[in-house]
Amino acid sequence: MDRIKVIEVKEDVLANNDRAAQALRERLHDQGTMLINLMSSPGSGKTTLLSATLDALSDELAIGVMEADVDSDVDAYTVQSHGARAVQLHTGGMCHLDAAMTEQGLRELGTSGLDLVFLENVGNLICPAEFDTGAARKVMILSAPEGHDKPLKYPLMFEVSDLVIVSKMDVAQYFDFSLEELEKNVRLRNPHATILPVSAKTGEGMDAWYEWLRREVRQWRA
């Protein structure tokens, strides 16, 4: 087979917002609020997972949600109906949130008294991985229908994530999807990430996700 030509067309448009992110993270740590940056492709089931999580944990943790989208506010209404304090962030066409945008959102949300805030980032496997938002933990969701090859094609997202949730496991059988292959591909990029297969629909694996959240909140506040 002919060797494929690979052409680098790199351009550098990434602003350095690391200092702002670090200051925000320290401030949230001091007040005992854990911010989770939740990232995924469009349609991976972020909002469905969050809704189930709110139903399960709202009695024990005070939870806020910032929904980021280029447009619409349907997701914020959904999570609000599950009992979360919620705001909608519009990015105006931007494909990610940076630390300044996150801070602006947190100010509007009001973090006082919150144990846990989810930032539901823009549906995208590229840009959100590149910007530190000031979150304590990065969690990504890969839905089984997207395929187990995704760590090869979106390596940075898998590199930066503390937890990889594999969603829609109830339908994995209808796709050419292998959890074992996925785990191998994740490990190529990230030896440490926890990998949790779940189905928000059947409840499979959800208890492990709730346990992960409880433990991380405890450790963050310790």
Place this chain on the structure above:
Amino acid sequence: MDRIKVIEVKEDVLANNDRAAQALRERLHDQGTMLINLMSSPGSGKTTLLSATLDALSDELAIGVMEADVDSDVDAYTVQSHGARAVQLHTGGMCHLDAAMTEQGLRELGTSGLDLVFLENVGNLICPAEFDTGAARKVMILSAPEGHDKPLKYPLMFEVSDLVIVSKMDVAQYFDFSLEELEKNVRLRNPHATILPVSAKTGEGMDAWYEWLRREVRQWRA
């Protein structure tokens, strides 16, 4: 229910590359090569659709493929094995291609004698919609598992597309997916786009896609 706060965090980072794109489009028109900008989320089945298309049409059309990814070159090898002249474009973390990057790719591919070139854009529903690459037609793929609400959340992608291919229709029944709802949501943003439900796996709808391609190539060269 409380009214959700909506905060605009718009930033303008989009360069104007419209002139370069228009010049490229005219040059391709003069030489009788139709460039198609193929856009979608990660894991929507772009490469599978392209492979089937190459198998079906390579005898009647000379087809080239540019695979754009932030990393990896697995897709370029796949389409090459289906008989296409292929190059891999690495965007170095960028979430889209602009006209200059596309032109660079075309130069490396070599368009002489090609009837049709597919640019398989980076898997992303946001950035690629914002940049004119110089393509004659914009085609987007939405896979049924992603959900029929996506035109509400990624409106620009649906606004700019000439054709919306709905892929993985063979598994649509396992998801909360309604083709009728999708069509309604697309129409809110785009009254003209053709909508084609397909399954590259079962072959459902693929003939309509091939007919669309044949007709558009004929019209482009007329």
